[in-house]
Amino acid sequence: MGVKVYGPPMSTCTARVISTLEEMGAEYEVVPIDFEAGEHKQPPHLARNPFGQVPAFEDGDLMLFESRAIARYVARKYKSSGPDLLREGNLQESAMVDLWLEVESQQYNPAIAPIVYQCLVIPMRGGVADQKLIDANVEKLGKVLDVYEDHLSKTKYLAGDFFSLADLSHLPYTHYFMATPYASLFESRPHVQAWWQDLSSRPAVRKTAAAMPTSR
Known part of the structure; x- marks a missing residue:
């Protein structure tokens, strides 16, 4: 299973995650969430993000929400193949x-x-x-x-x-x-x-x- 980002790419918080994935050279799939249809408040999405917001992030069995936490995870996961965005060695x-x-x-x-x-x-x-x-x-x-x-x-x-x-x-x-x-x-x-x-x-x-x- 690949990495999935749930949320519209124009959303500020979704964009924070996407830009980090792009910076790290990671492969990922964006799964759009239809705000106008209220999809973010429906049970399938609430199972990903219980606050009914975007983004949600899926990596195999791991499900995350909160864009800043997701961005940190992405920076750690792909550290060997992308730039060192957290400088955790220093x-x-x-x-x-x-x-x-x-x-x-x-x-x-x-x-x-x-x-x-x-x-x-x-x-x-x-x-x-x-x-x-x-x-x-x-x-x-x-x-x-x-x-x-x-x-x-x-x-x-x-x-x-x-x-x-x-x-x-x-x-x-x-x-x-x-x-x-x-x-x-x-x-x-x-x-x-x-x-x-x-x-x-x-x-x-x-x-x-x-x-x-x-x-x-």
């Missing part, structure tokens, strides 16, 4: 990878996700964006990116002068964010912008992003 480097993975999860994602949702998802569904919510999170994200700008003035990538899962985990929401009217938050910070250009030009990232349309 205590200090692996600690920095862990640290910036936590920053992405706890600082970056909570600020950027509402902006993407308000600017792209709600209008796509015929709704009206909440500008107050956008403004509050733009301010929050700006402060986070100030920290990134200072940090990236000293190292090429987040965990050091090596590309890691900490960088790659930023792909999904940043890809969509750059299609919002607030992309200048990156463009006005030269080190952040250079880091994003480096990340977004990687072949695995380009292939993943090709399945993530920013408009309909």
Whole structure:
């Protein structure tokens, strides 16, 4: 049995897993889940992910959910054939990878996700964006990116002068964010912008992003 990823490739969390698989050169199958039909809340998918979300990940008898945990598993499973995204052979480097993975999860994602949702998802569904919510999170994200700008003035990538899962985990929401009217938050910070250009030009990232349309 091969590796299967359950979820639409345009989903941010599914894209996090797919980009890691692509980066590692792994073979995998994407099994689409129809959100509009409510397939993610039906018993077959709830057996894969009891929270009724995507993605779910199947590797033989192993079933995983939570995209960041899946990405770590993928990085470990294919370490011998792909890049060392976790640096687990070096205590200090692996600690920095862990640290910036936590920053992405706890600082970056909570600020950027509402902006993407308000600017792209709600209008796509015929709704009206909440500008107050956008403004509050733009301010929050700006402060986070100030920290990134200072940090990236000293190292090429987040965990050091090596590309890691900490960088790659930023792909999904940043890809969509750059299609919002607030992309200048990156463009006005030269080190952040250079880091994003480096990340977004990687072949695995380009292939993943090709399945993530920013408009309909």
